[in-house]
Amino acid sequence: MYMKITKALTVMFVSGVFLLGCSNPEEESINSPEITLQEFNQLSKGMSYEEVVEIVGSEGKPTSDPEDENSKAFVWDGVVSESFANISFKKDKLITKIQFDLK
Numbered sequence: 145m146y147m148k149i150t151k152a153l154t155v156m157f158v159s160g161v162f163l164l165g166c167s168n169p170e171e172e173s174i175n176s177p178e179i180t181l182q183e184f185n186q187l188s189k190g191m192s193y194e195e196v197v198e199i200v201g202s203e204g205k206p207t208s209d210p211e212d213e214n215s216k217a218f219v220w221d222g223v224v225s226e227s228f229a230n231i232s233f234k235k236d237k238l239i240t241k242i243q244f245d246l247k
Contacts, residue, residue, distance in 0.1 A: 183199050193238075223247055228244055
């Protein structure tokens with residue numbers, strides 16, 4: 145009986161390790177609130193804020209004057225400490241984007 149339980153636990157453990165090894169880290173980053181370099185590179189001038197949010201998968205933190213309806217700026221943290229992207233919009237169209245140390 146002890147051998148059957150040990151064998152079953154070993155099979156479960158090995159299966160779990162195998163399944164973890166099969167996960168795709170790029171898929172995991174798609175749903176994270178941080179921006180990746182791959183996502184940043186998909187952004188282009190003229191995109192709306194909503195299009196950017198759809199690509200990044202989260203809303204940015206506002207960094208501009210909330211009373212200025214025409215100009216908005218947002219920052220997204222990167223996955224690496226101290227990395228970020230700063231994206232500016234005018235009349236809801238992306239006009240500038242900068243990044244530091246995105247991976």
